[in-house]
Amino acid sequence: MxxxxxxxxxxxxxxxxxxxxxxxxxxxxxxxxxxxxxxxxxxxxxxxxxxxxxxxxxxxxxxxxxxxxxxxxxxxxxxxxxxxxxxxxxxxxxxxxxxxxxxxxxxxxxxxxxxxxxxxxxxxxxxxxxxxxxxxxxxxxxxxxxxxxxxxxxxxxxxxxxxxxxxxxxxxxxxxxxxxxxxxxxxxxxxxxxxxxxxxxxxxxxxxxxxxxxxxxxxxxxxxxxxxxxxxxxxxxxxxIGSPPMNFLSGRVSVVADRPTLLIEGFENTIALPGDALSTRPGLSQHLDKPLIVGIRPEDFRVVPEDSADGFSVISLVTETTGADSYIYFDLVAPEVSHPDITYDTARYDGDESSGHLRLTARVETALAPQSGSTVRLGISPDRVHYFDPETGNAIF
Amino acid sequence: MPWLLLAPSITLLLLLIAFPLFFALYNSFYFWNLQMSPQPMAFIGFGNYEQALGSSTFMLALRNTLLLSIGGTAIQFALGLAIAVLLTQTLRGVTLVRVLLIMPTTIAPIVVGFLFRYMYDANGGLLPWVLQVLFIPLPAEGLLGSSTTALMSIMFADVWQWTPFFAIVLYAGLLSVPDALVEAARVDGASRWTILTRIKLPVIKRTVLIILMLRFMQLFNTFDLVLILTRGGPGASSRTLSYSLYQQGLIDFNIGVASAMTWIIVLILNVILAIYIYIAFRDWEW
Structure with a gap:
């Protein structure tokens, strides 16, 4: 030994x-x-x-x-x-x-x-x-x-x-x-x-x-x-690390009305971050109002009620059930994030080659998962979002 | 229907192997000398076998044949293995050597025979000169003329021609041993020699056993080199069973005795092979 x-x-x-x-x-x-x-x-x-x-x-x-x-x-x-x-x-x-x-x-x-x-x-x-x-x-x-x-x-x-x-x-x-x-x-x-x-x-x-x-x-x-x-x-x-892999989106963090707010391209609403978001993540202060790469793990999406002001509505292209959990694959009207370390290996079998669509994956409880082709409203857990510098690719803590 | 599909190959087998063998078996029970009659002359039972086995040279020819085939196979295997191991090393010029190696094997044995007759020539041949330079005493009658060296000279020519065959086949075999096995053995602490003898050779055992058998069979039937180099001489000192058979059949035209000898050779060789196969291929399955 x-x-x-x-x-x-x-x-x-x-x-x-x-x-x-x-x-x-x-x-x-x-x-x-x-x-x-x-x-x-x-x-x-x-x-x-x-x-x-x-x-x-x-x-x-x-x-x-x-x-x-x-x-x-x-x-x-x-x-x-x-x-x-x-x-x-x-x-x-x-x-x-x-x-x-x-x-x-x-x-x-x-x-x-x-x-x-x-x-x-x-x-x-x-x-x-x-x-x-x-x-x-x-x-x-x-x-x-x-x-x-x-x-x-x-x-x-x-x-x-x-x-x-x-x-x-x-x-x-x-x-x-x-x-x-x-x-x-x-x-x-x-x-x-x-x-x-x-x-x-x-x-x-x-x-x-x-x-x-x-x-x-x-x-x-x-x-x-x-x-x-x-x-x-x-x-x-x-x-x-993570399967299915983390979703990457473009976004930025700004302070709106004294509150740190996350803006993600393709999302209907801005997301209010916890009040201490900037103090717990000091790196973020240096990137205020600058473009960021935002990472969201599939399991950090959650299903929210249809009438909720929170979140955004998506159509599930495919819903895969693995048992207790299900994967929802959906498109967002947003550009794909371009960085050498991000590869989109999801082949677009639906023939929709047009970029401008970003394919994402969410992992939700099977009981709440929509049928393939139907609409669901998803929200995210703001404290579980990852931020990356678009230049270096390094995480911002 | 299956019989119909098998028929062509079975017919060929019967015509080319079974018929001559059984024709010889039939003849072996008759007195038949071609110089006296175009037909078998009289049924003599096992007379031909008695004559063949009882001749003064039979035991000598059998001894020579066994010496040549066992010794030749062993020497060629050992040298071939050594060359094969060298070939697997990354040495300068190995590629060229690999190409050149195949050449002796491509030459007809008769040609090899003539080549070596010149090389052994007591008056200016290459080999006597080399031996002299090395202060190795030569028999006065020449290498092919002395009963002590004639058989060895035949074996040497065969070794020259067939060692590359072993080298190439064993080299291919050694290449087929998975690298991971060798690496596992290295991590296990095995030396190069142990890796060769306890890992590589056992892994290519099937190849080794088959080429040993093939070469033994071919050497057992050595005839061309004997004919060209010594004609079995001096005396009967380098006579092999195949040469005796040739002498009986094609020089003395004694078809009956030659047929009996054919069967004796077939039986001896097959008994040896049966024993070999029984021992060597016992645990064939892994």
Whole structure:
């Protein structure tokens, strides 16, 4: 068990492609840290350089206070779980699990004890003499875990270990894995592209993004899941974390009759902000009467009565029910917000290519949700609105 | 209906494999020398088999054949594997080597035979000169003329021709081993040698077992190199079963004995292969 420390780590490939740069990240002993980001964001490169499978081109990598930047994978004493498990197909489950111990010349009786312990923890005892090819996806995943935990390594490195499982199994293994990690207390670096996985599993989550020059850094925000969700530091994190993603609109904050007021393009009414809105969010004072990007999470819309003076009426293009909650997709007559970090990947299947319409998503209680095609009046929770600087994309706190 | 669809291939099989084999089986029970008659002359039961097995050179030819096929296969596999491992490294010029490697395999064995006859030539051949330079004593009769080196010389020519085949097939096999497996083994703390012997080779076991079998079968039937290089000599010191068969059938025109030998060779080879397949492919399924 050990602390992991990325000290200004960077990796530039021979062709000049910058994979990661300026990575400064400390993972405390026993912490479960998740690296999350879209493809090409460098999360796997980070993990692989931690394992020693990839050489870094700048910075130092520390493991338990020892400089391991140039150490061979074998000397790092870390265990890795691969996306496709990388089980040795010709060996039985038992041989797969004890292979690493054999390489480390652990005495036979001790290997036996440790393999049996690991198998018991993971419920693999009946499968020890089977070959990986005869196991189900979930069982293989557990063998891969067994191979890692049997070693008592200084750290676990996990590369999307659940992505090859079906949805139900994934959710189940997510909880099991988290329990296991807490029980073993081993420092864990966990890579995923699935933000649900990141938020549910990580003690802390690091959001990474693809970069194009060495001057930038991949790490956008490293925080506990709650903070990451409620206080995203910039447009990239705000748009990446949350599903369906945050809605972005153009707006501005002004003081009208001594009261801070939010004006959102496309909304019928201005929105009165709480009286202390400027004092709790000092950054906002500097942006008064200037264009802002306003972010509203789908669940921060709420259905208000038809005759309410509050809110605005919309026609639900599609209403999707997920159970207790429903998603309402609707258009607002407002320009799309243009910023490099905002991508509208909603294809316009209705053939309405005309911009000037902004497609938004609201998440409301199913009991209150309108039928597809009918009208509903929505309001927003003013204290839950996010503000971003349209120039830098940084959040305004 | 299925029979109709299978009929063409079954007909071909019967005509090209079964018929000659059974024709030979029939002949093997008759006394028939082409120099005496165009027809089989008399039914003699197992007489031909007795003659073939009882001849003074049969056991020697069998020993030579086994030496050549087992030794040749083993040497070619070991060298081929070493080359294949080198090919997977990123070294300067590896691409060129990969292209050049295939060349010996594309040359007809007869041509290889002639090539090596010149190379072994005691008067100015390349190999005797190399050996002399290295202070390795040469037999006075020449490499092909001495009973101690004749068979080895045949094997060497075959190794030269067929090692690249092993190298290429094994190289392709090694490339097919998923990177993740090798990386997992590296993280597990395995050395390069352990990764090769305990991960890579077992993963490509099927390929390895099949090329070993193919090459063994081909080497067991080695004939062209023997014909060109030594004609089985000196004496019978480099005679193989196939060369004996050729001698009986096409030099002595002894069709009966040649047919019996055909069956003896087929039986020996198939017994060996059956044992090999039984042992090697037992846990074929993963």
């Amino acid at each position: 050990a602390e992991i420390n990325f000290d200004n780590v960077g990796k530039v490939y021979d062709g000049g492609t910058v994979a990661i740069s300026n990575i400064n990240l400390k993972i405390a002993d026993g912490e479960f840290l998740v690296l999350v980001g879209p493809s090409g964001c460098g999360k796997s490169t980070m993990l692989r350089s931690a394992a020693g499978l990839e050489e870094v081109t700048s910075g130092r990598f520390w493991l338990g206070g020892i400089d391991m930047t140039n150490a061979d994978p074998a000397d790092r004493d870390v265990a890795m779980v691969f996306q496709n498990y990388a089980l040795y197909p010709h060996m039985t489950v038992r041989d797969n699990i004890c292979f690493a111990l054999e390489q480390r010349r652990v005495p036979r009786p001790e290997i036996e004890t440790r393999v049996n312990d690991a198998a018991r923890i993971l419920g693999l005892s009946d499968l020890l003499d089977r070959k990986p090819g005869t196991l189900s996806g979930g069982q293989r995943q557990r063998v891969a875990m067994g191979r890692a935990i049997v070693r008592n390594p200084r750290a676990f490195l996990m590369d999307e270990p659940l992505s090859n499982l079906d949805a139900k199994m994934r959710v189940q293994m997510r909880a099991e894995l988290k329990l296991l990690s807490r029980r073993l207390g081993v420092t864990t670096l966990y890579v995923t592209h699935d933000q649900d996985e990141a938020l549910t599993m990580g003690d802390r989550v690091a959001v990474l993004r693809p970069i194009s020059s060495e001057a930038e850094s991949n790490t956008q925000q490293v925080d506990d899941p709650k903070t990451l969700y409620s206080k995203p530091c910039n447009l990239f994190v705000a748009g990446f």
